[in-house]
Structures are given as C-alpha cells and as structure tokens.
Amino acid sequence: MAPKAxxxxxxxxxxxxxxxxxxxxxxxxxxxxxxxxxxxxxQNPRDLDPHNYTVITYAGIDAGPNGQPDWVFGxxxxxxxxxxxxxxxxxxxxxTKTPDGPVVFNAWxxxxxxYxxxxxxxxxxxxxxxxxxxxxxxxTFCADRIQIGREPACAQVCPTDAITFGDRDDMVKExxxxxxxxPNRYVPHIYGLDEVGGTSVLHLSSxxxxxxxxxxxxxxxxxxxxxxxxxHFTPKIFGTVWVTMAVVAMIVKRRFRFWAxxxxxxxxxxxx
Amino acid sequence: xxxxDRVRRGRAILLLLWGLVLAAVVATIVRYATxxxxxxxxxxxxxxxxxxxxxxxxxxxxxxxxFTMAAAGEIFDIKGFRPIVRxxxxxxxxxxxxxAAVLMVExxxxxxxxxxxxxxxxxxxxxxVALCAVSYITILVLEFSPLVLTRLGWTMPVRWINxxxxxxxxxxxxxxxxxxxxxxxxxxxxxxxxxxxxxxELLPVLFLLSAIMAGPAMMxxxxxxxxxxxxxxxxxxxxxxxxxxxxxxxVVYLVLRLGDVLYRGVGDATLxxxxxxxxxxxxxxxxxxxPLALLLVPNIDRNKWGMFAAAxxxxxxxxxxxxxxxxxxxxxxxxxxxxxxxxEVLISVGAVAGMVLAYIYLVRWLPIHTEPSLPPEPETTxxxxxxxxxx
Numbered sequence: 001m002a003p004k005a006x007x008x009x010x011x012x013x014x015x016x017x018x019x020x021x022x023x024x025x026x027x028x029x030x031x032x033x034x035x036x037x038x039x040x041x042x043q044n045p046r047d048l049d050p051h052n053y054t055v056i057t058y059a060g061i062d063a064g065p066n067g068q069p070d071w072v073f074g075x076x077x078x079x080x081x082x083x084x085x086x087x088x089x090x091x092x093x094x095x096t097k098t099p100d101g102p103v104v105f106n107a108w109x110x111x112x113x114x115y116x117x118x119x120x121x122x123x124x125x126x127x128x129x130x131x132x133x134x135x136x137x138x139x140t141f142c143a144d145r146i147q148i149g150r151e152p153a154c155a156q157v158c159p160t161d162a163i164t165f166g167d168r169d170d171m172v173k174e175x176x177x178x179x180x181x182x183p184n185r186y187v188p189h190i191y192g193l194d195e196v197g198g199t200s201v202l203h204l205s206s207x208x209x210x211x212x213x214x215x216x217x218x219x220x221x222x223x224x225x226x227x228x229x230x231x232h233f234t235p236k237i238f239g240t241v242w243v244t245m246a247v248v249a250m251i252v253k254r255r256f257r258f259w260a261x262x263x264x265x266x267x268x269x270x271x272x
Numbered sequence: 273x274x275x276x277d278r279v280r281r282g283r284a285i286l287l288l289l290w291g292l293v294l295a296a297v298v299a300t301i302v303r304y305a306t307x308x309x310x311x312x313x314x315x316x317x318x319x320x321x322x323x324x325x326x327x328x329x330x331x332x333x334x335x336x337x338x339f340t341m342a343a344a345g346e347i348f349d350i351k352g353f354r355p356i357v358r359x360x361x362x363x364x365x366x367x368x369x370x371x372a373a374v375l376m377v378e379x380x381x382x383x384x385x386x387x388x389x390x391x392x393x394x395x396x397x398x399x400x401v402a403l404c405a406v407s408y409i410t411i412l413v414l415e416f417s418p419l420v421l422t423r424l425g426w427t428m429p430v431r432w433i434n435x436x437x438x439x440x441x442x443x444x445x446x447x448x449x450x451x452x453x454x455x456x457x458x459x460x461x462x463x464x465x466x467x468x469x470x471x472x473e474l475l476p477v478l479f480l481l482s483a484i485m486a487g488p489a490m491m492x493x494x495x496x497x498x499x500x501x502x503x504x505x506x507x508x509x510x511x512x513x514x515x516x517x518x519x520x521x522x523v524v525y526l527v528l529r530l531g532d533v534l535y536r537g538v539g540d541a542t543l544x545x546x547x548x549x550x551x552x553x554x555x556x557x558x559x560x561x562x563p564l565a566l567l568l569v570p571n572i573d574r575n576k577w578g579m580f581a582a583a584x585x586x587x588x589x590x591x592x593x594x595x596x597x598x599x600x601x602x603x604x605x606x607x608x609x610x611x612x613x614x615x616e617v618l619i620s621v622g623a624v625a626g627m628v629l630a631y632i633y634l635v636r637w638l639p640i641h642t643e644p645s646l647p648p649e650p651e652t653t654x655x656x657x658x659x660x661x662x663x
Contacts (some may be wrong), residue, residue, distance in 0.1 A: 046607065050317065088459055092384075092391040109387055112380020114319035115398045121464045123606050126316050127380060129309040134380040170605035215605040219463060227461045228395050230476055234450060239445040249347045249438055 003082075004101040004146055005168035005200045006155060007175055010212065011185055012162035013073040015042075015056055019154035019163065023054050026153035035040060048076050050126050053139040055155060059212050064090050064223075072205070074212035076123045078103060078139035079192055080200035083222035086116035086125060094136075101168065101200040102141035110136055121218055142202065168200060175202050197222030286632070289625040296622020299615045302375050308380065311615035317606030322616050325599035327374035329621065330457055330591050331367045332405065333483045337494075338364020338412055339448035341486025344517075346441045352510045356495060358640045360487075363494050365412045366630055370623040372409065377619055397457035404451035411444035419638045453480040459597055465604055468538045469552045470597035478529060485521040486590045488514040492583035496576050498635065504643040512573040514580070519567045522586060526560045540653060548601045555596055559589010 026032065029051050036045040043058040054077040062070055084103045087095040087149035094109035095116055105125075112134055118126045128134035131263065142152035150156070152166040172193060179186045195218045203209065210216035303311045314321040341360030345353035376382045389406075393399040415437075418430045433440070459466050472478065492514050499506040533539055542549050560566030566572060566582035573579065599612075635641060 045315065085461060088395040089398060091393050091396045092387050092401055093393050109384070110381055111384045111387060112382070113398055114314075114380065114459075115396070116463065117319040119461050123317055123604055128307070129312075129314065129316075129321060130307045132305065132307050134307065189369070193586065214425060215464065223461050223463055224395060226463065226473065227397055227457050229466070231400060231454070231455045232398060234394075234400060234454075237453070238446050238450055241449050242442055245343065245347050245442040245445050249349075249442065252347065252349045 001100050001146075002167040002169070003099065003200065004141075004165065005171040005173050005202060006141075006152065007164040008075050008077075008201055008203045009073055009162045009164065009178065009207045010072070010203060012160045013056065013075070014160055014162075015071060015073045016156045016159060017056050018159060019075070020052065020056060022153040022157035023139070024052075024083040026145070027053060027140065029053070030201055035144035037167050042071075048124060048126055048138075050128050050135075050137040053077065053137065055218060057213055059207075061207065061211055072207050074203070074205070074209075074214065076124075077201060078141065079122050079195075081166050081196055081222065082137075082200065083196070083224050085196070085223040087122065088228065089115040089119035091115065100143065100146050102143035102146060103138075104140055105136055105138060107135045112136075112264060119223065119238035121223065122215060171202055175204055178204060194220045196220070197225075262272060286629070286653035292618075292622045292625035293629065294622075296619050299618055299622070303377055308378075311613065311619070313610060313613040313616060315608050315610060317604040317608035318602070318610035320598065322364060322612035322620065323374060323378040323598060325595045325597075326620050327371055327378065327597055329458075329594040331371040331374075332401075332452065332455060333369065333479070333590050333594060334486055334587065335364045335484035336448065336452060337487045337536070338415075338485050339408075339445050340366070341491055342415060342441045343445045344487075346438060347445065348514060352507065352513070354509065355642060356510055358416075358638075359494055360491055360500065361412060361416045362631065362634060362640060363490060365409075365416055366627040368405070368409050368412060370627050371405070373399065373626075374619060374623050394656075397454045400454045401451045401458065404447050408444060408447040411440055411447060413639050414440050415444060419640070421512075423638055435604060436497050449480055449485075452483040453477065455479050462602075465602050466597055467548050467601040467603065469541055469548055470593075470601065472532050472536060474528070474532050478525070478532065481521070481525050481528065482590050482593060485518070485525050486587060487508030488518040488521065489583040489586035491591075492518070492579050493587060496580040496583075498582065499576075499642055499643060502635070502641055503646045504641055505646055507643060508574070508576070511576060511579055515567060515573050515579050518583065518586065519564070522560055522564050522567065524557075526564065529556070529560070551592070551596050551600050553658055555589055556590040558585055560586075560594055563589070571638065592624055 021093060023029070030044060032051055036044075037046050040179065043056070045052055045055060054075060057074040057076060059072045059074060060069055062069055080101055080103050081097075084095070084097050087093075087097050087103055089095075091113060092109045092111055094106045094111075096104050096106070111148055112127070114127055114136075116136060117123075125136050125138045127136055131199040133249065142150075142154075145152060145188060152163075155165040166174070172190070175190045175193075179188055179190070185206060186204055187208055189205075189209065191205070191209050191214060192199035192201055197220065203214070205212060208216075297630065299311050308314065312321065312323070314323070337360050339355050341353070341364075343349050345357035345360075376385075379385060385402075388399065388402045391399065414433060418433055418437075421427070421430045421433075453476035456475035456477070459471065460473065460475045463471055494513060495506060495511060495514075497502070519645040542552055547551075563585035566578060566585070569578065574580070599610075
C-alpha cells in the first residue's frame with residue numbers, strides 16, 4: 001500500500017466537531033464534561049488530552065471580509081511525521097511508523113518515560129498523569145481502518161469535505177491544485193509538506209498558520225537526523241575509549257615496573 | 273565545642289535526614305496509590321520537569337566522580353590517588369543508585385522497565401542511557417564490592433574481582449563516556465524546546481566534558497568535608513593534584529562552552545539580559561568564572577577550604593547547566609506552564625538525604641577513609657591530654 005495522507009483544509013471547516021465525535025466513537029473514548037476557559041471560548045476542550053485525539057481549535061481573529069472578527073478553525077491531531085521524532089525517541093519501540101503512514105502506539109511495551117511527548121514538535125502525545133496505570137494516548141490515524149481499506153473516521157464523517165484522505169503523493173498534488181486554483185482563498189503554504197521533514201497530515205489555511213496557533217518556524221530537517229548521526233557513533237566511541245584506556249594502563253604499568261624504586265607503588269599495593 | 277554538644281548536634285542531623293527520607297517514602301506511596309499528578313506538576317506540555325532535570329541529568333553527571341577518579345587512580349595511576357578511589361566509587365555509586373530509585377518514582381509504568389532489555393532501539397538516546405546506566409551500575413558495584421566482601425570475610429570472590437579489576441575499570445570508563453554524552457543527545461532531539469543558548473550539536477561533548485569536570489570537583493568536596501567531619505588529616509598532595517586537574521578542565525570546558533555559543537551566532541542573546549540570558553550568565557559566572565578566579569589565586573592549593581569553595585562552585589555550575597537546559601529555560605508551544613511542586617522536589621531531597629545517611633553509615637563500617645587522625649583539639653579535658661601524654 002502506498003503511504004497515505006490526509007488534507008485538513010481549514011478553509012472548508014465549519015467548526016461542527018463531527019470529526020471529534022467520530023474519533024471518540026471509533027476509538028471508544030469516554031465523553032468529558034467541558035468547561036469554559038480564558039481565550040478562544042467556544043473551543044472545547046482546550047487541548048488534546050488522553051480522551052481527545054483530535055480537537056477543532058477556534059481562533060477568533062480579524063479575518064472577516066471587511067476585517068471584522070471572525071472564527072478561523074484549525075485542527076489538532078497527530079501529524080504522523082514521515083520521520084517521527086517520537087518513534088526515534090522511544091527506548092522500547094512502543095511507538096512505530098507503519099509503511100501505510102500511521103504512527104502507532106503499543107501500550108504494552110510502554111515504560112512511561114514520556115520521551116515521546118518531549119520529542120514531539122507538535123506536542124501531541126498525551127499521558128494519564130492522574131492514573132495509577134497510565135499510558136500514552138494519541139491519534140492513531142485509524143490504522144485499523146486503513147488496514148481494511150477504509151478512511152479514518154474523521155475523514156469519513158466530515159460534512160464539508162474539509163478532510164480528504166488518500167495516497168500522500170496524490171494529496172500533495174491536490175493541495176497544490178487547491179492553492180493554485182484559488183490563490184485568494186489560501187495562504188500559499190502547505191503545513192506539513194516540509195515541516196520536520198514532512199508529515200502525513202497536510203493543513204491548508206486562509207490565514208498564516210501561526211495565527212491558528214500552529215507551531216511556526218519548525219525546521220525542515222527531521223529532529224531524529226540530529227541524534228541518529230550521534231548515536232551511530234556509539235559503538236565506535238565505546239571501542240575507541242576502551243582500547244585507549246587499555247593502552248594507557250599498559251604504558252603506565254610498564255613505567256612503574258621500569259622505575260621499580262617508585263615508593264608509592266609498594267604503598268598502594270598494600271592498600272587494596 | 274564540648275563533646276556532648278557535638279553528639280547532640282550529630283543526632284539531630286541524623287534524625288532530620290531520616291525524617292526527609294521518610295517524607296519522600298510517604299510521597300512515593302501516595303504517588304503509587306493515586307498517580308503522578310497528585311505529587312507532581314509535570315503536565316501534558318512539560319512531561320519531564322524537575323525529576324528528569326535533577327534526578328536523571330544532574331545525578332548522573334555528578335556520579336561521574338566514579339569513573340573519572342577510577343580512571344585517574346587505576347588507569348593513569350596518578351601518584352597518591354589510589355586511596356581516594358574508594359570514596360569516589362562510593363559517592364558515584366550513591367548518585368547512581370538514587371537516580372535509579374527516583375526513576376522508579378518518575379517513570380509512569382516502572383513495572384515495565386525490564387522490557388528495555390528486550391528492545392532494540394538504536395535511534396533512541398534514552399535506550400542507550402538505560403542500557404549503559406544499568407551496565408555501569410553493575411560495574412560500580414563490582415568495583416566497590418571488594419571492600420564490602422573483605423569486611424564480611426569472603427576473600428574468594430575478592431580475588432576473582434581483583435584479577436580482572438583493571439578490565440572492569442576500563443569497561444566502566446567506556447560505558448560512562450557513552451551514557452554521559454548520550455544525556456546530551458537526549459536533549460539534542462528537542463531543537464524546538466531547548467533554548468538555543470543550550471541546544472547545540474556539541475551537547476553530547478559538552479555533557480561528557482562537564483561530567484568529567486564534575487569528577488575532581490566532587491572528589492575535592494567529598495575529601496574536604498569527610499576529613500573535616502571525621503577529624504582526619506586531609507591528603508593535601510592529592511587535593512593539590514585534583515585542583516590542578518580541575519583548573520585545566522574548567523578552562524577547556526569554558527572555552528568550548530562560550531566558543532560554541534559564539535560560533536552558533538546566539539551570542540547576542542546572552543547580552544539581552546532577559547530571563548534566559550540571566551540564567552545563562554549565572555551558570556557561567558558561578559559555575560566557571562568564579563571557580564576559575566579562585567583556582568588562579570596563588571597558593572590556593574595550600575588552603576583546603578579555598579579549594580573546597582572552588583570545587584563547590586563548579587558543582588553548582590554543573591547542576592545549573594542541567595537544570596537550565598532541561599527545566600528552567602525549556603519552552604513548549606502550549607498554554608501550559610511548569611513549576612515544580614514541593615513534593616516533587618521533596619522526592620529528590622529525600623533521595624539526597626538517603627545518600628548522606630548511607631555514606632555516613634558505610635564510612636564508619638568500611639575502611640574508606642584511612643587517613644591519620646588530626647591531633648586532638650586544645651579543648652580536650654586536661655585529664656585526656658594527660659592520659660595521651662602518659663601513653
């Protein structure tokens with residue numbers, strides 16, 4: 001199967017949150033009692049959490065036709081990076097990137113070190129800090145549905161076709177086509193095309209992405225490139241240090257045998 | 273001070289230490305019964321916080337005293353160092369054991385930790401740290417065990433260990449240089465969260481170098497304090513060599529640290545004197561410039577408290593460096609903020625108290641400090657002085 005991807009076209013989103021409900025239904029997540037908070041008031045919940053793998057964000061900005069305040073929607077969900085930092089960070093390979101595109105989590109192998117949460121540039125994986133037996137929670141890209149040839153629950157349920165699912169190559173083409181065909185409607189930026197080496201979720205927007213609250217100025221280089229380069233040397237460092245130390249020890253021992261009158265050798269030998 | 277007063281004060285300190293350990297144990301029980309959130313402020317945006325900053329990054333760095341002093345004493349065989357290696361191993365072992373202990377509180381699913389040994393994750397710095405740390409704790413136990421085994425009268429295993437002692441030490445040094453640098457690699461993966469004043473491709477080198485620098489500093493602090501409280505004659509020649517080594521290491525690290533900041537073009541950020549810049553300069557001034565100034569004072573190596581002050585500053589600097597990078601200046605794209613809870617710090621304090629207690633009891637039981645006693649103080653009762661004079 002070719003790697004899959006999803007377009008999140010925020011210009012088509014009407015903020016109905018059907019994707020959030022479909023996500024809860026398919027993933028069997030419990031409902032929550034919402035609460036208002038300072039900031040984008042109608043948004044609920046405030047952020048991703050162990051019960052919410054996706055959240056529609058409500059940014060109130062001056063984006064109406066005459067510059068009046070208007071809602072601009074965005075969506076939080078796992079971006080399913082092409083080179084996921086979370087999976088590279090996991091010490092027990094509980095997180096893995098599947099060939100189809102989803103980054104999936106195997107709760108059984110998790111030791112709860114939370115390095116994946118730190119590694120994620122999008123701050124996506126969430127943890128049950130309030131549970132005795134916690135686990136990591138995040139969007140699965142409905143890997144189980146993709147496997148049987150169906151699209152993710154959020155993509156299927158979206159009433160305005162704001163979510164489009166297909167092969168990543170096709171989705172990149174489609175996103176480019178949309179921007180080219182309606183340059184007034186879109187900012188000329190596919191969020192996720194190059195960010196941290198590319199992701200499997202491609203966002204389109206009518207306003208710059210930082211105004212939606214998306215992390216801006218992400219490097220194009222995938223973070224794991226930084227560390228795998230270093231960790232690649234690991235066995236060599238071990239070998240080099242070991243041999244160097246052994247050689248030094250040999251030289252030092254010989255020196256003392258040569259100057260046998262060195263008083264401190266005799267003293268120290270009795271010491272251990 | 274009269275002996276009775278001294279005994280009373282000693283008992284009070286012991287009681288306080290036991291109280292802290294007990295408080296940490298109670299907090300741990302609460303954590304296991306109700307979840308991490310009850311005792312810690314770590315949250316969805318700042319999942320690591322104080323525990324990883326102090327109890328993982330800092331404890332392991334300070335535990336570097338074990339491998340640096342073992343290398344100096346056993347491999348480089350520096351004159352007079354062998355007798356102090358025992359104390360270095362004990363202190364190193366205690367830092368590592370308390371790291372492992374707090375890790376069991378900090379990990380979300382500590383009962384699954386064994387699975388690391390049935391995993392293969394060569395791209396993960398955490399995997400590397402876990403494997404190396406466990407192997408190195410085993411090495412430290414092996415290095416230290418002859419003292420305990422001899423005390424228990426089991427000479428057979430002591431002979432086996434001594435036969436391959438040098439190989440054990442060499443392996444320990446190699447393992448240490450790996451995981452000390454991998455702690456830097458751990459933060460290298462977070463370019464969007466670690467502040468540019470700390471995030472550098474040189475992080476693995478800087479972390480290794482500062483852990484090596486912490487070695488002699490920790491040794492000086494331990495030796496001066498131990499000989500002071502045990503009323504022994506400090507080994508001034510050893511302290512002098514340690515101070516000389518420390519001076520070189522501080523200079524090398526300072527040049528590399530500042531050079532790295534300038535080379536990466538973030539030097540301007542240090543002159544803003546904003547929040548991050550102030551913490552940066554605190555780290556540089558207290559941890560590197562102040563001790564360097566002290567170490568360059570003529571004849572500082574004749575004054576044990578002068579050397580102690582310089583070494584203590586270096587240690588504070590290493591602690592600041594790890595905390596700055598992983599906790600103080602870390603910023604995450606989120607509405608959440610982080611400040612450690614009192615109970616979170618209490619766990620660490622309790623673990624330090626446990627270390628001190630273990631040290632106090634073990635130093636009495638094992639021949640770790642074999643330096644000759646100080647001459648008796650003048651306040652000793654006339655009868656005592658007389659008795660000594662007669663004998």
